[in-house]
Amino acid sequence: MNMKDVLSTIETEDIKYVDFRIVDLLGRQHHVTVPAYAVDEDTFVNGVAFDGSSLTGYKSIEESDMVAMPDPATAFIDPFVEEKTLNIVCNILNPDNSPYDRDPRGIALKAEAYLKNLGIATAAYFGPESEFFLFDNVRYASGPSGSFYHIDSEEAYWNTGKEGQNLGYKVRNKGGYFPVQPTDTQADIRNEMCTLLTQSGIKVERHHHEVATAGQGEINFRFDTLTRTADNLLLFKYIVRNVAAKHGKTATFMPKPIVGDNGSGMHVHQSLFDGDTPLFFEKGAYANLSETALHYIGGILHHAPALIALTNPSTNSFKRLVPGYEAPVNLVFSKGNRSAAVRIPVAAVTPKASRIEFRTPDSTANPYLAFAAMLMAGLDGIAKKLDPREMGFGPLDKNIYDLSDVEKNEIKSLPGSLAEALEALESDHEFLLAGDVFTKDLIDSWISHKRDEIQQVERTVNPKEYELYYDL
Template sequence: MSVQNVLDLIKENNIEWVDFRFVDLSGRAHHISLPASEVEAETFQNGVAFDGSSIQGFRGIEESDMVMVPDTESVYIDPFTAHATLIVMCNIHTPDGERYERDPRSIAQKAEEFLQTAGVGTAAFFAPESEFFIFDDVRYESTTNSSSFSVDSEEAFWNTNRKEEGGNLGFKVRQKGGYVPVAPVDSQQDIRSEMCRLMTEAGLRIERHHHEVATAGQAEINFRFDTLTKTADNLMKYKYIVHNVARQYGKTATFMPKPLFGDNGSGMHVHQSIFNGDTPLFYEKGGYANLSETAIHYIGGILYHAPALIALTNPSTNSFKRLVPGYEAPVNLVFSKGNRSAAVRIPVAAVTPKGCRIEFRTPDSTANPYLAFAAMLMAGLDGIKKKINPTELGYGPYDKNIYDLSDEEKKEIRSVPGTLDEALDALEADYEFLTEGGVFTKEFIDNFIDLKRGEAKAVAIRIHPYEYGLYYDC
């Protein structure tokens, strides 16, 4: 879309405000709104100034001036504002016009550029399956003398005896019993459909929605794949709509990986493939799961670099409450066709040559999508470049339920890091694949590690309520 097209869109839709947005290191969006009457062609060329020192992980106060440069391909009308508002995603530049090396969106674009210069293909396609919970109430605190959290949902199994409904209506979702039931057990059909309606109006192509496995309102909505940066933009749009539709219904939505103990967590399974023009590069009839050698090497790169990669795809302390051996999350660093217990799964049901892809199942939605997708692509490209054979390195294929293996057999399988600190250690030791072509910089990685170690330390030094049960009577 040209700048003139955007200006015409503003006029035709009586837009009052233009909302310029950027994304910080954690993946949270920030925005500044300008009156539509003040937005001209020069605005898209010169950008919108903001204070980078007020954004965690960006710049110091002595060099705080930064610029949002709008991307006209990313616009959509905000479905929630009372005053007609157009949303525009932006890249971050320094005042002298240079790309800012800590801008996640620019890193995603550099990864796409590197793919083309590497001579492998012309485009990488991504499709995340981002799960979330819809709760009715959330409360939490962490102070000097108190630490607690509490969430509630009218459909949760622990509410079979709740009286606040004015007569309990039953039909609660059993623990780990929420996968695709019909109403009235699934009480959130309409809210998910409303989310999908607004996503469609905002430009997403919705493929399906359903209730997920956990009790208390776990959900999933799938949208159509696209190229790397566009998919990251779409995921930001997706999360914005999910959060705000839930709010309109008097509920609250979270993409936190593990908000409930003892039930399934929320992952973000990421489907990915590479094309050269219209030719899919991951398909070869007769190969394992009809995968090409290029795809096998891409898998090799993902699994070989997985410990470091996970610092970017699962970058929260809560991520590792989900990534626990023996539970539902795929912690086993192996690949397999159709097997959901493997970290890398190759879908085989109703797959065409153009639909041939690999699915990395370990990530979750605390990831910044621009950084996570870029890192996955760089790991896969390193595997292709170095012809990393995952079978020779002991990564499978494993075409059986890994959870049912004996303890001796499980010892042969590598697992993901057990904590955020371990993942950051791995990234510190293995980052060169990310800095190929200047996609990520060493300075960016060091800054990211420092930021995340601060989060890990903040959690580690705080007193956990469960410790009172373990140790109070010592």
């Protein structure tokens, strides 16, 4: 849609309200709703004013006036509100209408512009696989008198002995991949999610139950350009959460909500194109990968310790990134190997579908920042001709988890905590500053916010500590 299309849709679809959406530094969406009769061409020229001091990572109170500038191409009709509402994603501007340097969506747009200016490619395509859990109940608290969390699901293996009506068919620990009904109790819910995603303009490819017990699922949608895919991912999470709520369930994209079972990742497929020409394909080479693709992989793996401060930016992320739960913690690449940080899909792949898959990220990432950072790492690899084969990053076509200790010691690993990842980002971020895509100010702000989160977690008494230390 363009501006005229949006204004026409408001009239022809009898839209009552227009919802303008922005995203804060950490990736949470916010919105302000305006009566449709008050939306006109001036709205798309002057934007919508808001208080930037009230959003995480934005302005301080003495300079808080900011502008949300609608992007008409993102408009869709909200399926969850009673009064017919059109939702539009916005870019963040300063009061003088200049781009705001900390706007995550603005950074994604700058990354795409930087790619084109380099002359390497005309477009970068991204396709995330964002896993999630649907629970029937969640309770948690953290305070001076006690801390706890409790989750429940009708599918959970721990409910095999639940009293009252119990029809069995529980999902075993690590046994939830592709079961049919009645074991898969959420097929109809995922169908509904997919229907609404399609109606909202997102092309769904497939959905299925995932490996973990207690209602883990995955819905794959079609790749798109970097910024548009980030838009789609936020819309995806919005639809998943609201359909779950409609059915009396709660959705979470937390990387590791369950102890002892698989977590939820966000494997990110990536490719570069020059017009209609795929730049990652070379027939007959290893995994049919071009030198450009290999250099891109070299950049991803070389900068991975810093990169995951943006792609896995929660303390919970590193509870998923441990061996034994299908989480890639080893910095190698391989064809078709899901134990590698970078996998090269080879099944049913055409030249235009040739791509790399970075398997480490999770959905606590702000997608605009994470996708932009991945692209910048890959472009740095191309510019410097970083060859992952010469850097000790593989290829390694073995199950890494089955290697001997000696073999494993030769493989570089990811940082073991968010604190270590932030230290890596602090010392390795020049690749993000190229083309003024990221700014030092934003990176410093990100590190500061994330270190504050670490302190909050570290200073909170953990129930496990009672078990370990109460009687010492």
